[in-house]
Amino acid sequence: MHPPRSPGESGDAAASDGSTESEVKKPKTEIPRLKGLAAMRQKAKEGDLQAVIRHFEEMGPNVHSFNALVNASLKSSGCAAAEQWFQKMQEAGVTPNQTSYAMLIQGWARAGELTLAARWMERLCSSGHRPNEGCFLALLVAFCQRKDLNSAEATVQEMVQEYPHLRPQAHTILVDAYAKEGNLQRAEHWMRPIAQDGEATVVSYGAILDACAKTSHAVKAMEWHERMLTQNVRPNKHTSTALLTALASCGYLQEALEILKSMGAYGLVGDAITYTSLLGACAKAREVECAEQVFGLMQERGIQPNILTYTSLARAYANCGKWQKAEKLGIRMEGAGLRMNDFFLYALLLAYGMAYPKQEKRAEETFLRVVRQGDVQINKHLFFGLCRAVGRPRARQLIDMCCMNSVSA
Numbered sequence: 001m002h003p004p005r006s007p008g009e010s011g012d013a014a015a016s017d018g019s020t021e022s023e024v025k026k027p028k029t030e031i032p033r034l035k036g037l038a039a040m041r042q043k044a045k046e047g048d049l050q051a052v053i054r055h056f057e058e059m060g061p062n063v064h065s066f067n068a069l070v071n072a073s074l075k076s077s078g079c080a081a082a083e084q085w086f087q088k089m090q091e092a093g094v095t096p097n098q099t100s101y102a103m104l105i106q107g108w109a110r111a112g113e114l115t116l117a118a119r120w121m122e123r124l125c126s127s128g129h130r131p132n133e134g135c136f137l138a139l140l141v142a143f144c145q146r147k148d149l150n151s152a153e154a155t156v157q158e159m160v161q162e163y164p165h166l167r168p169q170a171h172t173i174l175v176d177a178y179a180k181e182g183n184l185q186r187a188e189h190w191m192r193p194i195a196q197d198g199e200a201t202v203v204s205y206g207a208i209l210d211a212c213a214k215t216s217h218a219v220k221a222m223e224w225h226e227r228m229l230t231q232n233v234r235p236n237k238h239t240s241t242a243l244l245t246a247l248a249s250c251g252y253l254q255e256a257l258e259i260l261k262s263m264g265a266y267g268l269v270g271d272a273i274t275y276t277s278l279l280g281a282c283a284k285a286r287e288v289e290c291a292e293q294v295f296g297l298m299q300e301r302g303i304q305p306n307i308l309t310y311t312s313l314a315r316a317y318a319n320c321g322k323w324q325k326a327e328k329l330g331i332r333m334e335g336a337g338l339r340m341n342d343f344f345l346y347a348l349l350l351a352y353g354m355a356y357p358k359q360e361k362r363a364e365e366t367f368l369r370v371v372r373q374g375d376v377q378i379n380k381h382l383f384f385g386l387c388r389a390v391g392r393p394r395a396r397q398l399i400d401m402c403c404m405n406s407v408s409a
Helices: 028-046 049-059 063-076 079-091 098-110 114-126 133-145 149-162 164-181 184-196 202-214 218-230 237-249 253-266 272-285 288-300 307-319 323-335 342-354 360-372 380-390 392-408
Strands: none
Touching: 028 049, 028 063, 049 063, 063 079, 063 098, 079 098, 098 114, 098 133, 114 133, 133 149, 133 164, 149 164, 164 184, 164 202, 184 202, 184 218, 202 218, 202 237, 218 237, 218 253, 237 253, 237 272, 253 272, 253 288, 272 288, 272 307, 288 307, 307 323, 307 342, 323 342, 323 360, 342 360, 342 380, 360 380, 360 392, 380 392
């Protein structure tokens, strides 16, 4: 248990040096000192240690001026240097306050030195203070970054006991950490309480949808998305993209298309990455019609396709042998100022090879034209695509021709 909160001590200090709201109400004779303190704080935030030292010499030693030195040292020189100023504070007979300790706890936590952060936490508690919100949050984030989620859970339990209003934020951080680990079960364990109490934010739902996407749980993703809408939490780009990823990875392409269409109602249009990933899923499932709708919707919303977008649609055509459409798409792409690369050429060769009947002549002409233009380098993928279209012997002959022309040039 931490000691009870002392008068004037808040969960999160109003200023980086630990001064409280009551100190603003000072007599007019105190105005110059307060202005000097404000300037000192600003320089500390900027990490300008030399400027803080100059202000310190003018103001003299007190807990706020020493805290500014600790803060400036953290930003400019690191935690070890900040500890030296903390030691000088004590040697000067100035008693550190909650913020004095909290800055070092947070500094060591952000540096990933959790043992040292814990040691300063013990010193803070032994001094009669209680950790502020920033201490707990810094430790929680550090434990999550280290993937020590057992310690992260213990930190959340202690944090919520001290500061109940931090429960949504703390739970969301854990949901996000478990999402990154691909542990949907634990992510849901920490998500359910805040969702049931209506405390989950759009960030919380984004994290749980990320967990669903990473583990390819489309049904759960739809359930959580529906729950978000039921609680009147407005979707954002993150939640929509995560849901689309979960649906596409499981082959729920029509459902993904409907979500893509509904994004407009919330003022969301997505970006090229969103549409391209869905086009890739359509290509894999050989859903040409769905792919064309996605591409058309992208253009309606004024999103500029990139080379990966065109290639993904070309792969959808290729997997179904629709070489005419793949060719037209290539012309359209080059008309938009994008040069054909080896990925798009591979898709074209695959389209010629998957066509019935095969389009050997067009495959040869396209391959030679693009390679001779110098836009692509022959690689094993192009060789495979060429073999698919014209057969291995002829593919070797064509590659030899390109190599001979390159040498003669």
